Each structure stands twice: as C-alpha cells, then as structure tokens.
Amino acid sequence: xxxxxxxxxxxxxxxxxxxxxxxxxxxxxxxxxxxxxxxxxxxxxxxxxxxxxxxxxxxxxxxxxxxxxxxxxxxxxxxxxxxxxxxxxxxxxxxxxxxxxxxxxxxxxxxxxxxxxxxxxxxxxxxxxxxxxxxxxxxxxxxxxxxxxxxxxxxxxxxxxxxxxxxxxxxxxxxxxxxxxxxxxxxxxxxxxxxxxxxxxxxxxxxxxxxxxxxxxxxxxxxxxxxxxxxxxxxxxxxxxxxxxxxxxxxxxxxxxxxxxxxxxxxxxxxxxxxxxxxxxxxxxxxxxxxxxxxxxxxxxxxxxxxxxxxxxxxxxxxxxxxxxxxxxxxxxxxxxxxxxxxxxxxxxxxxxxxxxxxxxxxxxxxxxxxxxxxxxxxxxxxxxxxxxxxxxxxxxxxxxxxxxxxxxx
Numbered sequence: 298x299x300x301x302x303x304x305x306x307x308x309x310x311x312x313x314x315x316x317x318x319x320x321x322x323x324x325x326x327x328x329x330x331x332x333x334x335x336x337x338x339x340x341x342x343x344x345x346x347x348x349x350x351x352x353x354x355x356x357x358x359x360x361x362x363x364x365x366x367x368x369x370x371x372x373x374x375x376x377x378x379x380x381x382x383x384x385x386x387x388x389x390x391x392x393x394x395x396x397x398x399x400x401x402x403x404x405x406x407x408x409x410x411x412x413x414x415x416x417x418x419x420x421x422x423x424x425x426x427x428x429x430x431x432x433x434x435x436x437x438x439x440x441x442x443x444x445x446x447x448x449x450x451x452x453x454x455x456x457x458x459x460x461x462x463x464x465x466x467x468x469x470x471x472x473x474x475x476x477x478x479x480x481x482x483x484x485x486x487x488x489x490x491x492x493x494x495x496x497x498x499x500x501x502x503x504x505x506x507x508x509x510x511x512x513x514x515x516x517x518x519x520x521x522x523x524x525x526x527x528x529x530x531x532x533x534x535x536x537x538x539x540x541x542x543x544x545x546x547x548x549x550x551x552x553x554x555x556x557x558x559x560x561x562x563x564x565x566x567x568x569x570x571x572x573x574x575x576x577x578x579x580x581x582x583x584x585x586x587x588x589x590x591x592x593x594x595x596x597x598x599x600x601x602x603x604x605x606x607x608x609x610x611x612x613x614x615x616x617x618x619x620x621x622x623x624x625x626x627x628x629x630x631x632x633x634x635x636x637x638x639x640x641x642x643x644x645x646x647x648x649x650x651x652x653x654x655x656x657x658x659x660x661x662x663x664x665x666x667x668x669x670x671x672x673x674x675x676x677x678x679x680x681x682x683x684x685x686x687x688x689x690x691x692x693x694x695x696x697x698x699x700x701x702x703x704x705x706x707x
Contacts, residue, residue, distance in 0.1 A: 307341045331355050468494055468552075476563040477528075484509055484519040485528070489552065497532065499549040520550075528556050625683065625691045633688055634697060636677040643667035 311334060318330035332351045339347030352360045465473070472486050487509040492498040506516035523529045533539055533549035554560065564572070625633065644665035647656045657664050668676065674692070678685050 304341075307337060310337055328355055466494055471560065471562075474562045475560045477559050481519055481523060484511065484516060485523060488516075488520070495552060497549050498529070498552065499533075499545060499547050501547050524550070526556070526559060528553055528559055622686055622690060623684065625687055629681065629683055630691055630695070632681055633677055633683060633691065634695070636680060637670070637673040637697075640668045640673035640676050641670060 314330055314334045314337065318327050318334070321327050321330060332348075332355050335351035335354055336347045339350050344350055349360055352358065352363065356363055358366055468489060469486055472482060472489065475482065477485065484505075488498060488500060488505045489495060491500040491505050491508050502516050502520070503513055506513045509516065511519075520529065524531060529550040530553050531548055532551045533545060535548040536544065536546060537549075538544050539549075644663055645657055645659070645667070647654055649655075674688060675685065677683070678688050
C-alpha cells in the first residue's frame with residue numbers, strides 16, 4: 298500500500314494525463330497518453346514492468362515491437378513508393394554555421410588581444426562594438442543603441458502591449474447595447490465577430506457555436522429566430538455556387554441595420570423610470586370651514602317657513618323575472634331514470650343479494666312499497682338535487698312520461 302502523500306501525487310499525475318488526453322486531437326498521441334496513464338496505475342499497484350504491461354493493454358504488442366509494426370503497416374499500405382523512400386538515404390548535413398558570425402568571432406578575438414595590451418579605453422566594450430557593427434546593418438547609428446532598441450522591441454512587456462485585447466468595434470458595441478434578449482445578443486455578437494465583422498456573414502455554424510459556448514442546435518435555433526425577426530437576411534443559401542467566389546458551404550447572411558425594433562439602443566433605468574412614472578393627482582389642501590361674513594352683533598332676520606314638500610310615491614316593485622329552465626347534463630338524465638325505476642319497483646318479495654336470495658316481508662325494516670310514477674319523480678328529484686320542471690321536461694323528451702300523466706293542480 299502506498300502512503301497518503303504518494304497517493305495524492307499519483308492522483309494528481311493521473312488527472313493531468315487525463316486532461317492532456319482529452320485535449321489532444323491526434324489519436325496516436327492519445328494512445329501515448331493512455332499508455333502513460335495505465336503505466337502510472339500499474340506502478341502505483343506495484344505491478345512488475347508497468348510500462349510493458351500498459352503497452353500490451355493498449356496496443357497488444359511489446360514496446361520494442363511497436364515501431365517495427367508501424368513501419369510494416371506503412372509498407373503494406375504504401376507499397377513500393379515507401380520502400381524507395383526508405384532506401385534512398387539522405388546525405389549527411391553540414392553543421393549549421395553563419396559565415397558572418399565566424400568572421401565576427403575572429404575580429405572580436407583580435408580586438409580582445411588589443412584590449413588586453415591597453416589600447417582600448419574600456420575592457421570588453423570595443424570588441425563587442427566591432428562584432429555588432431559587422432552583424433548589424435550599417436544605418437549610421439550606434440550599434441549598441443541598435444541592439445538595445447532591438448532587445449526592447451522583443452521584450453515581453455512590449456509583446457503583451459501589442460497583443461492586448463482590442464476594443465470592441467462599433468458594430469459589436471451596437472449589438473451589446475441593443476434591445477435583443479441576452480441569449481440572442483451573445484449569439485449574434487459571436488456570429489458577427491467570427492465572420493470578420495461582415496458585411497457578409499457566412500461563418501460555419503459549428504465555429505460560431507464553439508465561440509459562443511453553446512450547442513450547434515441552439516446556435517441554429519437562434520439564427521432562425523434572428524431571420525424570422527428580420528435582423529438577419531439570407532443572401533445566399535447553403536451549398537450555393539457564387540460567381541467569382543466558388544462554392545460556399547455555409548449560408549450567407551447580411552445584417553439588417555435598419556431594424557429599429559431590436560437593434561435600437563435599449564433605454565437605461567433613469568429613462569425607464571421617467572417614462573413609467575405615475576402622474577399623481579394634485580394634492581388637496583386642508584379642509585377650511587367657511588365662516589359667515591355677517592357680524593355676530595347684527596340681528597339676523599328670521600327666514601320664512603319653507604313650504605311642505607310632498608312625499609315621493611313609493612317605487613313600484615320590479616316585475617318578477619322567470620329564470621330560464623336549465624337542461625339536465627348527460628349524466629343527470631340516466632341517474633334520474635334509474636332512480637325512478639328503483640323507487641317504482643320498491644323493496645319487497647324475494648330479491649337477490651350478495652348473501653343469496655332473501656325474502657323481504659312487509660314487517661321487515663328493509664321493506665319499501667312501490668311508488669307511483671309521479672311520487673317516484675318527486676322523490677328522485679329530491680335525492681339527486683334536480684329541479685322538478687327540468688326533470689319533467691327531460692322525461693318528456695325521452696318519452697318516459699306522457700303529457701297526460703301530469704298531476705292536476707298548480
């Protein structure tokens with residue numbers, strides 16, 4: 298068993314190898330990462346010769362036989378051209394060496410000897426200047442200053458300044474400040490940026506989806522919505538031959554800059570607040586009691602008695618309105634008929650129950666005498682909560698009761 302620190306190290310190495318394998322696009326390098334991952338696992342488990350066991354697990358061969366197997370496979374696939382390519386051995390290369398640099402070294406060596414004898418004012422400065430003067434072009438300026446300028450241009454600080462993110466272009470700024478919903482705003486922004494800012498937008502949907510970090514279906518659905526809202530106009534369909542440009546696989550779109558509904562700048566919160574502010578009614582002042590203008594010392598003239606006012610006539614009561622007769626529902630009609638049949642039959646004589654045939658005599662508590670049709674109708678309406686008039690009208694329509702069987706009286 299491995300110690301806890303060693304287990305932590307193995308876990309981190311395995312995690313690093315797994316991430317490297319997932320990011321690697323080459324399948325051959327993926328196999329190498331997989332062999333390394335299994336090798337680490339075998340070493341952590343104290344498996345003898347872990348690399349050979351991992352190679353057998355992934356490739357099914359001994360490590361020394363992998364490269365000969367690759368060459369044999371290439372030879373079988375390519376045939377004679379590959380054999381001729383391998384048989385023609387290339388001539389040995391000459392060691393790389395610059396002629397100017399060799400001359401500069403000789404000159405520097407000679408200048409160093411002169412500086413050692415005291416001819417140079419500063420030790421090591423003059424030979425370096427002579428060597429740089431031979432390497433650098435003759436521009437009429439100090440070679441040391443040119444070298445310093447070159448070193449400054451190649452410094453990391455200047456590179457970071459040159460490769461700083463560029464400010465967004467006006468078209469991207471307009472899309473970011475538009476009234477589009479956030480999800481469509483991000484989609485259109487990356488679609489325009491990946492198409493080099495137009496005017497023709499014909500980037501691949503997969504590439505735009507990867508830049509926007511959404512799925513392919515989501516990107517295609519957003520493009521269809523932008524086309525329906527007339528923000529994007531399809532200029533050329535997919536797989537269409539364009540004169541002067543050839544066959545273009547993706548569809549070509551053009552941004553409709555005159556879409557005032559969505560591409561107009563969205564209002565800020567203060568603008569929305571001023572627009573939707575409620576207009577409050579004018580505030581009423583405190584209630585003031587108006588006093589009489591007459592002085593309290595002056596006598597007030599008595600007012601004449603007012604004529605008696607005739608009492609108004611009592612209002613006439615409104616005529617009673619007759620509510621329309623409601624119709625029975627499809628479920629109430631069969632229930633009414635079955636209930637009437639049960640009441641008209643009664644509970645008497647020999648009946649079939651769950652315990653067998655039972656005879657119910659008149660002195661039995663379960664005895665119910667049969668009812669007439671009218672009494673059964675009244676009892677069924679009371680049991681089911683159905684209006685009497687509606688029930689009678691339903692029975693007439695079903696021809697269960699004739700008009701002559703109506704009871705006399707109100």
